[in-house]
Amino acid sequence: MDAKKIIIIGGGPAGLAAAIEANNQGIAPDDILILERDRELGGILNQCIHAGFGLHMFGEEMTGPEYAGRFIDIVKERNIGYLCNAMVLSVSPDREVAFVSPTEGFCRVKAGAIILAMGCRERTRGALNIAGTRPAGIYSAGTAQRYVNIDGYLPGKKVVILGSGDIGLIMARRLTLEGAKVLRVCELMPYSGGLPRNIAQCLDDFDIPLYLSHTVTEIHGRERVEGVTVAKVGDDRRPIVGTEEYIECDTLLLSVGLLPENELSREAGIALDRITGGAVVDETMQTSIPGVFACGNVLHVHDLVDFVTKEAYRAGAAAAKFVTGETVPGGNIRTGTVLSTEGKNGVRYVMPQKLHADGALSTETALFFRVDNIYRDKYVVLSVDGREITKTKKRFLEPGQMENVRLTDGAIDAIKTGKTVTVSLADA
Amino acid sequence: MKYDVCIIGAGITGAMTARKLAKYNVSVCVLEAAGDVAMGATKANSAIVHAGFDAECGTLKAALNVKGCAMMPAETKELDVPYKQCGSLVCAYSDAEIAHLEQLYARGCENGVPDMRIVGGDELRAMEPNISPDAVAALWAPTAGIVCPYELCIAACENAVINGVQFKTNFRVTNITKENGTFAVTDGNEIVYADYLVNAAGVHSDEIAVLAGETDFPMHVIPRRGEYMLLDRSEGKMANHVLFSCPSANGKGILVSPTVDGNLILGPTAKAIDDKDDTATTTDGLMEVQNGARHLVPTVNTRAVITQFSGVRPTPVYADGDITKSDFCIRISETVPGLLHLAGIESPGLASSPATGEYAVELLAKMGLSLTEKSSYTPGRPKKIRFRELSDEERAEVIKQNPLYGKIICRCETVTEGEIVDAIHRPLGARDLDMVKRRTRAGMGRCGSGFCSPRTVEILARELGVPMDTITKCGGNSVILNGGKK
Numbered sequence: 077m078d079a080k081k082i083i084i085i086g087g088g089p090a091g092l093a094a095a096i097e098a099n100n101q102g103i104a105p106d107d108i109l110i111l112e113r114d115r116e117l118g119g120i121l122n123q124c125i126h127a128g129f130g131l132h133m134f135g136e137e138m139t140g141p142e143y144a145g146r147f148i149d150i151v152k153e154r155n156i157g158y159l160c161n162a163m164v165l166s167v168s169p170d171r172e173v174a175f176v177s178p179t180e181g182f183c184r185v186k187a188g189a190i191i192l193a194m195g196c197r198e199r200t201r202g203a204l205n206i207a208g209t210r211p212a213g214i215y216s217a218g219t220a221q222r223y224v225n226i227d228g229y230l231p232g233k234k235v236v237i238l239g240s241g242d243i244g245l246i247m248a249r250r251l252t253l254e255g256a257k258v259l260r261v262c263e264l265m266p267y268s269g270g271l272p273r274n275i276a277q278c279l280d281d282f283d284i285p286l287y288l289s290h291t292v293t294e295i296h297g298r299e300r301v302e303g304v305t306v307a308k309v310g311d312d313r314r315p316i317v318g319t320e321e322y323i324e325c326d327t328l329l330l331s332v333g334l335l336p337e338n339e340l341s342r343e344a345g346i347a348l349d350r351i352t353g354g355a356v357v358d359e360t361m362q363t364s365i366p367g368v369f370a371c372g373n374v375l376h377v378h379d380l381v382d383f384v385t386k387e388a389y390r391a392g393a394a395a396a397k398f399v400t401g402e403t404v405p406g407g408n409i410r411t412g413t414v415l416s417t418e419g420k421n422g423v424r425y426v427m428p429q430k431l432h433a434d435g436a437l438s439t440e441t442a443l444f445f446r447v448d449n450i451y452r453d454k455y456v457v458l459s460v461d462g463r464e465i466t467k468t469k470k471r472f473l474e475p476g477q478m479e480n481v482r483l484t485d486g487a488i489d490a491i492k493t494g495k496t497v498t499v500s501l502a503d504a
Numbered sequence: 505m506k507y508d509v510c511i512i513g514a515g516i517t518g519a520m521t522a523r524k525l526a527k528y529n530v531s532v533c534v535l536e537a538a539g540d541v542a543m544g545a546t547k548a549n550s551a552i553v554h555a556g557f558d559a560e561c562g563t564l565k566a567a568l569n570v571k572g573c574a575m576m577p578a579e580t581k582e583l584d585v586p587y588k589q590c591g592s593l594v595c596a597y598s599d600a601e602i603a604h605l606e607q608l609y610a611r612g613c614e615n616g617v618p619d620m621r622i623v624g625g626d627e628l629r630a631m632e633p634n635i636s637p638d639a640v641a642a643l644w645a646p647t648a649g650i651v652c653p654y655e656l657c658i659a660a661c662e663n664a665v666i667n668g669v670q671f672k673t674n675f676r677v678t679n680i681t682k683e684n685g686t687f688a689v690t691d692g693n694e695i696v697y698a699d700y701l702v703n704a705a706g707v708h709s710d711e712i713a714v715l716a717g718e719t720d721f722p723m724h725v726i727p728r729r730g731e732y733m734l735l736d737r738s739e740g741k742m743a744n745h746v747l748f749s750c751p752s753a754n755g756k757g758i759l760v761s762p763t764v765d766g767n768l769i770l771g772p773t774a775k776a777i778d779d780k781d782d783t784a785t786t787t788d789g790l791m792e793v794q795n796g797a798r799h800l801v802p803t804v805n806t807r808a809v810i811t812q813f814s815g816v817r818p819t820p821v822y823a824d825g826d827i828t829k830s831d832f833c834i835r836i837s838e839t840v841p842g843l844l845h846l847a848g849i850e851s852p853g854l855a856s857s858p859a860t861g862e863y864a865v866e867l868l869a870k871m872g873l874s875l876t877e878k879s880s881y882t883p884g885r886p887k888k889i890r891f892r893e894l895s896d897e898e899r900a901e902v903i904k905q906n907p908l909y910g911k912i913i914c915r916c917e918t919v920t921e922g923e924i925v926d927a928i929h930r931p932l933g934a935r936d937l938d939m940v941k942r943r944t945r946a947g948m949g950r951c952g953s954g955f956c957s958p959r960t961v962e963i964l965a966r967e968l969g970v971p972m973d974t975i976t977k978c979g980g981n982s983v984i985l986n987g988g989k990k
């Protein structure tokens with residue numbers, strides 16, 4: 077296969093939007109190649125048949141497949157290159173992509189720029205060290221979602237859900253609608269990691285109890301799950317002896333977190349952020365390897381696809397600039413001061429992690445972040461080298477919801493001579 | 505149907521015995537209670553081919569271990585099973601423990617273990633940069649190795665099948681009678697007849713002995729469970745060799761070892777239990793595993809865990825309390841003619857297995873089984889493609905020949921649809937998710953099979969011509985889709 081100007085790994089909403097924007101910026105459709113390992117484009121959205129996508133982008137509530145469909149249609153109309161059933165096996169620092177597909181065989185293709193859009197995967201039972209037996213009937217929520225929504229089978233009848241992430245909440249509702257009994261949702265933390273609207277619409281509306289500060293300590297059943305032991309946890313998040321309760325069920329669903337899928341990035345030598353699990357990027361979504369960009373869930377886990385799309389537009393535009401030789405800060409020739417961003421006082425991470433003083437910063441540029449606990453009535457403070465630049469009051473902040481602060485003209489000025497940009501919380 | 509030999513149990517002991525018997529013109533049938541071979545202790549152990557310095561001098565265990573270890577490179581090559589002779593280190597932390605190393609060294613020499621040496625702290629650290637700073641010396645045994653135990657067992661069984669051995673899985677022997685010199689072995693549904701009976705039933709071998717007519721069998725099995733944690737490949741380089749602590753009264757202790765597939769294995773615990781088939785893990789056990797592993801490699805990241813599991817040792821306890829106390833219970837029955845026991849085979853049963861198989865054949869010959877070599881015998885098994893390990897050119901070539909090798913189903917372990925289809929149609933072909941997993945590694949990776957299991961269920965249903973909701977995780981009632989079709 078001939079070299080491509082831009083290769084995009086992953087055909088989910090991030091990859092699709094990045095491809096479209098690169099094309100908008102003048103890259104010919106056949107100079108772009110989206111590689112998707114699944115049999116269709118659309119990514120995780122294909123199995124999200126609930127409504128709740130696109131409020132920010134399109135001002136209407138769509139299902140996952142409808143949202144993805146808008147972008148897939150454009151890709152197809154414009155003849156932007158894509159290949160399904162194509163699994164990328166490696167990416168080299170000099171931007172060569174190795175992949176396999178039943179039709180193309182094993183290929184190595186050079187790319188002018190690469191956009192990483194591989195999405196994320198779910199944390200597993202193994203990672204949680206839950207003791208007990210290892211029967212059938214333990215699924216990650218996303219796997220169960222695929223069985224129900226794509227294959228048309230119900231994985232079980234009496235379900236306990238561990239973890240109150242959004243997928244778990246959505247699946248609590250879906251399984252109930254399909255006739256299963258969801259007995260309870262247990263959450264280790266004293267608050268839910270899911271969106272408040274999902275707790276209301278998926279649990280409260282169906283009288284499914286949410287047990288905060290609870291976890292599953294043991295799994296029972298030799299062949300199929302027969303029950304689980306749940307227990308209350310203390311402030312140290314360890315089970316409190318004496319609070320154990322046996323619950324009979326045939327299924328345990330896990331919705332205990334998503335992990336950006338960065339094996340390819342790690343092997344390519346791309347610097348990763350320990351907290352987000354994604355690449356360290358600058359304001360153009362460029363990683364530590366020039367010409368390699370990242371966006372979507374592979375960069376940091378998003379709750380709303382609309383933000384994925386916007387992030388992917390930035391990555392697509394920057395990749396186009398990179399290959400057409402227009403300057404991308406930190407690109408071919410690294411010039412200008414590089415600043416680091418950081419989160420403090422309750423801010424877990426800030427993305428992008430790097431900013432270029434002479435970069436394409438504008439009042440459109442936003443810093444995205446998540447908090448580490450539930451907070452009420454706080455200021456979100458943006459400061460440069462310890463000097464406060466802006467502060468915005470927030471009534472309510474929670475880990476389940478991604479937040480952002482936009483740069484102001486004052487901030488952009490300060491960044492020109494600064495070293496560190498900090499986002500932190502302060503009492504209001 | 506009547507056979508010359510019937511073997512009860514398709515663990516590594518039964519499998520190697522079947523493979524060694526398959527060289528001769530004898531008809532052999534292997535009966536296995538589980539839905540697959542290698543489902544007992546053979547599935548869940550430390551995967552170490554021990555060099556042979558542990559066993560008491562003069563025991564069968566010592567002899568078979570040293571011989572089995574020496575046979576393993578050629579055996580695994582014939583069977584196309586990955587083997588790594590990485591060597592083992594028993595680490596000492598004090599003068600008292602160094603004295604113990606010297607004892608092990610002397611015992612190893614007497615058992616015939618080649619090339620052992622005691623290495624000092626500096627050399628140890630050069631070999632194992634991540635070893636605890638408190639370790640001061642180690643016993644180095646370069647002949648020790650690592651192998652995937654269930655893959656070795658499956659391979660030996662596949663080899664036996666293509667050489668004419670019959671396997672019956674889901675056949676739990678519940679009764680054995682003997683009429684006119686012929687054994688009749690049944691699971692309640694079907695009867696298998698044989699002239700010779702081999703008891704290789706692992707943790708249940710003492711019960712099979714009684715079923716077969718032993719009145720005063722001098723051994724009973726105590727099940728002792730060992731729990732493990734398996735870490736991601738990201739931790740695979742934390743140890744270059746098999747790392748043991750010094751054995752104490754509590755046994756060999758927790759070890760840290762690389763696996764042939766590049767992961768890191770930590771364990772096992774050792775706890776006597778009541779139920780011989782209880783392979784659950786416990787919170788305390790997993791804690792002990794982590795602490796024990798940190799004793800050897802303090803910086804090991806146990807959060808990179810992929811899975812936890814446990815296996816049950818068939819620890820033999822003898823009535824007479826003599827010196828064979830700790831030995832394998834391999835013996836020709838004194839009360840039931842034609843009955844051979846390969847019982848109570850705990851560690852190093854895996855390492856010993858090729859030698860045990862050969863020895864079993866010798867004993868059967870001694871018992872009167874007539875053995876003439878089969879001209880058609882082939883030592884290997886049907887070719888197996890491991891896409892993950894192919895070069896670029898080889899990958900291009902296999903996809904050209906069969907496009908299913910261009911479709912990756914398990915992204916963590918890079919397993920293709922071609923390999924899964926092959927696993928289903930090989931001898932003793934896969935019928936459930938775990939059988940696919942043990943044959944291809946699909947689902948063994950860090951995503952815990954979340955990504956590939958729906959696809960593998962689909963492929964199994966398609967290839968076997970059955971509905972998806974009949975596919976199980978591991979046979980029996982372990983159906984994946986318990987709620988029916990929408």
Ligand SMILES: Cc1cc2nc3c(=O)[nH]c(=O)nc-3n(C[C@H](O)[C@H](O)[C@H](O)COP(=O)(O)OP(=O)(O)OC[C@H]3O[C@@H](n4cnc5c(N)ncnc54)[C@H](O)[C@@H]3O)c2cc1C
Pocket residue numbers: 085086087088089090091111112113114118119120121124127128129130162163164165193194195196218221242243246337340371372373374377378379380381382384
């Ligand atoms: C169950 C669920 C419910 C959600 N609910 C909502 C909601 O109600 N509203 C909302 O706005 N947002 C919701 N979201 C969030 C939003 O859908 C996701 O954030 C978004 O889909 C992420 O897009 P992505 O392109 O980054 O990743 P994905 O959609 O995961 O796409 C990544 C793609 O990359 C492919 N890929 C990965 N590795 C490779 C490789 N090596 N080679 C080739 N291809 C590869 C994958 O197959 C996949 O198709 C939900 C998410 C989930 C998972």
Ligand SMILES: Cc1cc2nc3c(=O)[nH]c(=O)nc-3n(C[C@H](O)[C@H](O)[C@H](O)COP(=O)(O)OP(=O)(O)OC[C@H]3O[C@@H](n4cnc5c(N)ncnc54)[C@H](O)[C@@H]3O)c2cc1C
Pocket residue numbers: 512513514515516517518519535536537538541542543544545546547548549550551552553554675676677678704705706707708709712729730731772815816817818846849850851852853854855856
């Ligand atoms: C925790 C642990 C760690 C170990 N580590 C090592 C190591 O590192 N190196 C090493 O060399 N050895 C090791 N061992 C020992 C090794 O695993 C065993 O010695 C070996 O697997 C025994 O094989 P087997 O075939 O005798 O028994 P098994 O593998 O238990 O096989 C017996 C088979 O008989 C079947 N069976 C039982 N009853 C019936 C019945 N009624 N009808 C039909 N079939 C029946 C069972 O289903 C089973 O498949 C370890 C063992 C354990 C448990």
